Amino acid sequence: xxGAMAENQFLSVIRTWAAMAWADGVVVAAEALAMRKxxxxxxxxxxxxxxxxxxxxxxxxxDTAGLSALSPDARKGVYKAACRxxxxxxxxxxxxxxxxxxxxxxLELGAAAAEIEAAVFGAPKV
Numbered sequence: 001x002x003g004a005m006a007e008n009q010f011l012s013v014i015r016t017w018a019a020m021a022w023a024d025g026v027v028v029a030a031e032a033l034a035m036r037k038x039x040x041x042x043x044x045x046x047x048x049x050x051x052x053x054x055x056x057x058x059x060x061x062x063d064t065a066g067l068s069a070l071s072p073d074a075r076k077g078v079y080k081a082a083c084r085x086x087x088x089x090x091x092x093x094x095x096x097x098x099x100x101x102x103x104x105x106x107l108e109l110g111a112a113a114a115e116i117e118a119a120v121f122g123a124p125k126v
Contacts (some may be wrong), residue, residue: 010042012066013078015101017117018055019062020082023099030088032056038081064097064106075107076116083120092121 017038021031077091082103086096104113
């Protein structure tokens with residue numbers, strides 16, 4: 001997706017997390033609060049911040065283009081945050097599991113994904 005490729009790197013990562021929040025079709029209050037905190041703390045221009053806040057209003061689809069270009073630590077961080085966001089409502093729905101699987105592939109995490117999942121979910125469930 002060309003639009004996502006042209007975005008600020010932080011905005012692309014926030015879009016990824018927003019897709020995680022939307023994976024089950026609804027952004028619950030806890031997910032919205034977590035996303036707002038992430039957006040407010042990110043290094044974004046006012047325009048990008050407004051765009052990111054819009055991700056909470058309109059469903060966002062996962063676009064993994066360009067994510068594998070992030071550093072290994074950044075890729076792990078993106079995945080860990082996505083897992084935490086999926087776990088925030090204490091219900092890991094099947095669409096969230098499927099999105100995490102796609103994200104794992106897009107981030108090219110390999111075995112590191114299982115370690116992150118165990119840390120966040122307590123046991124390999126995804």
